[in-house]
Amino acid sequence: MSTLSEAYRDFPLHLHHIIPLDFNSTRAVPESHIWPNSDDLISSHDHPSLPVIDLNDPQVTQLIGHACETWGAFQLVNHGIPLNLLKDAESETRRLFSLPTRQKLKVLRAPGGTTGYGIARITPFFAKYMWHEGFTIIGSPFDHAKQLWPHDHAQFCDVMENYQKKMRILAERLTKLIFESLEISEEELIWVDSTTALQLNSYPSCPDPNRALGLAPHTDTSMLTILHQSSISGLQIFKEGVGWVSVMPIADALVVNVGDLLHILSNARCPNVLHRVLVRERHRLSMAVFYCPPMDFNLVPVAKSGQAPKYRSVTEKEFISIKAKHLEKALSFIKL
C-alpha cells in the first residue's frame, strides 16, 4: 500500500523551504517575514461564531452535519478524549519547541520526507515566510525523539502515540456521524488502514504581530482535521459572505474542520474550509491530527439525488500529488 511519504517523495523541497528562522535570536521581524496588506490581519469581533457542539447531544448527527455543510468546521466539547492527555500532549509539544535551535535541527525534515522538524509544506507557494515552526509525526516518533532527548524520550513517545490512537478513534466516530447525516453509505467507510498524521505547530512570540502571519490561508489535505489549540487565539476561518472569523479558544474543546477529501467525497456539499493563523506577542501552540483514508482509496463524489457529480473520481494519492504541485488550484484539475 502506498503511503503519504511516497506521495511526497516526488516533490522534494529546497532546504530554505524547510529550515525555520532561529526565533530565539530574532529581535525584529525580518523583511522576508513581513506580509503585505497587513490591515487585513487586524481582527474584528462583530461576526457570528463557529458552532460549538456537544458530542453527547441527542441531536448530534444533525448538528454536526449542519455545521459541516454550512461552516465546514465546528468546535467539539465532551469529545471523550481524556483531558490529562490533551494537557500532557501540549506540555510535550512545548518541551520540544523549547529546545535550542541546534537541537531541533538534528531532526530536520528530509527534502523529500514527511516527518520531523520544519516549516509548513505550503511555504513554496507564497512570496513571504510564515512565523511558524512545526514537527510532523506519523506513527511512532521514536527515531526523532531519541535524537532530541537521548535519555529522556519515553514520555514524549508514549504521549504522542496515545494521542494519535485516541484521535483516530474520535475521527472515525465523527466521520461515521457525518456520513450518516449526508446519507453517504457506510460501505464507503470500510477502510482497513486509515492514516493519521500529527502536526505540532509553534508560533513563537512575535515582536510585530500585525505584520507577520503564522500560517497563510490554506485548506487541509485530509478527510477531517481535529485540532487542539492552546489558550492563545490566532486561528481564523473564512466564511463565504462574512469574511475571516476567529475561532476563540474554549478550554478543552477541539476544533474539527472539513478537509479536501471530504469536500470531494460529499460532492462539494461540505466546504473544505479555508483557514489561516495570526500571530501574537505570546507564544502559541497547536496540535492538528489529519485523518485520511488509505492512499489508494478512490474518492467517488456522492451526489444528492438529482444532482450531478461536481468532480471526477480520483484516488487520494493522485489528489495529494496534484495538490503538492498546485495547492489551492488542485480542485480545478478534477472539476467536471
Ligand SMILES: O=C(O)CCC(=O)C(=O)O
Ligand atoms: O494552529 C492552528 O490553529 C491551525 C493549524 C493548521 O491549520 C494546520 O496545521 O494545518
Ligand SMILES: [Fe+2]
Ligand atoms: Fe490547516
